[in-house]
Amino acid sequence: MTKRIALATSADHAELHAHDLPLVDALRAAGLDPVAEVWTDPSVDWSAYDGVLLRSVWDYHLRYDEFTEWLALVDKGGVPVFNDSGLVRWNGDKRYLLELRERGVAIVPSQIAAGACLREVVGGLDGQQIVIKPTVSATARHTVRGVAGSPELTQAIDELPDIVYLVQPFLPEIQTDGEWSLMFIDGEFTHAVVKRPAAGDYRVQEEYGGHATVTEPSPAILDSAQAALQAAGRTPVYARIDGVVVNGRFLLMELELIEPYLYLPQSPEATHKLATTVATRL
Template sequence: MRKPAGNKKSTTMNASMAQSCTTEGYLEAMKEVLVLTERRYEGDGSLSNMPREYVDNVLQEDGLVVDALMRVGFAAKRVAWCNDGIRWDACAAALFRTTWDYFDRWEAFSAWLNHASNQTTLFNDPGILRWNLDKHYLQDLEQEGVAIVPTAYVPKHGHVPLFEVCDQRGWNDVVIKPAIAGGAFDTYRVTAQGDGQVLSPEPSNGSNSKELWHGLVAKHDMLVQPFLQDVVASGEVSLIWIDGQITHAVKKRAKQGDFRVQDDHGGTVKRIDVSDELVQLGTDIMERCTRLCHDRGWASPLYARVDLMRDDNEAWQLSELELVEPELWFRFCPPAADALAQAIQRRLQA
């Protein structure tokens, strides 16, 4: 049986909408796709305190998507997910793009997601969004046969010391990160050195590794993963997936002395050509993910970013599969934005 294109809202106009707009205006609104960002990047991005070049990249990326949607006949505009002036039931769909503050405003975001998913079609499917917002999804993918970076999961308020987690697995150089976060937020490299541990980056409050771990576990479910040296030596490869195919790929590199590849932290990115082997690996990961989605009654993913690293044996492993608000680097491959817009059109017409 063919799976649904996405979550479908009711097609019945409610009484308040009938009073507030004409039939013509309502039908016109139903051709609108909203491209979701956050408050800092709404409009010209002037509320952001990030460097202007960074903000301009955000605006360019979202702008390419808006333009592509308009080319296939939609009205389209960028709006912050938290914009109280938006009638979510008066648009055809909402597309997640640069909603990068969700973990800072988790309760408000979760409530909004529950509301919006009952008002309009969301891309990706809201079931996928809720699942992928928490990095415990890696466990599910591993059970589907995907080779992931080995991961230990420590629950919030857990009392297991970090050194014990590492000793149990024979790790002396690890990365720790919250299960719900993005952009390397509260992410640290912890390296055993003599009788102590070295932290990178150094915590702003000057805490040692024990104090840092205690504070993080008090706030978050945490993940612990072995640090893979190839991230520093060669970088991380990201494959961009749009509605069934890999459209392009990039390599992200950390700045000298850091391990975080995100441009928020000084990392760089460039488009690369990848081998047939990597394309096949990315395709296989997405096929396994899609089967999992179908088994749970969700639509197929519309877009994804497959982040890959090589382990110490040079085997590729999945570090993250981003299905909510991944940067997709359309500025390196504008036709991929058109592919996304065309896929949205097909799904809404299905």
């Protein structure tokens, strides 16, 4: 019998995001029956599927508690999730970066701050250009940048919700050299892009005018990305390693294992490999 796989997506992309459409054909070619299902739809019987592949669940960070409850529901039904639900839970909160640092991975310098501690941490960085972002977030939501101690940043902090944040130095290399994204399927490197922000901005996401260019990484960048992936433990079906090169050293910004844009239209080979990997693991 043909195995059925649910492609978990959000209500905003009920028919999947356009960049995932090539994957549908590749999954069919691999002998699977892929069906897009909205993860928040209570009528979906997830136990009717042989597996669930997380794709366009780009709203998980907006309803994170509900998302983890949904993962538990799928787990209870004995349905495998890709990536593995344990890895997904670990990856959902950016505090995992500090764990990776303890495992020897070079990360962008980061401090954790919650509630009133945010002002205390920022106060200790007076005069420095910094970035503040929630530990559970995506697409630069509730992310602010500015000079610590400035009236502008102080006001921006006052308007932030009372949640847990990462506080990091602003890295001008993102504007001058760009941010790397390296894609891995089943632990193997497939392709990479360099993302650059629009002039005058620092956010590399397309929503803010950023753009990406397919680029071959140097051996040093590739080795650093592979080391970060290996430090996560179990080999994920797919991963995107985001980082920036500072003084010749690749610093990890994020290890994306949940719903990353994998630039599949730019790499038919990676699309095919992802489909065959999922089919093999079912």
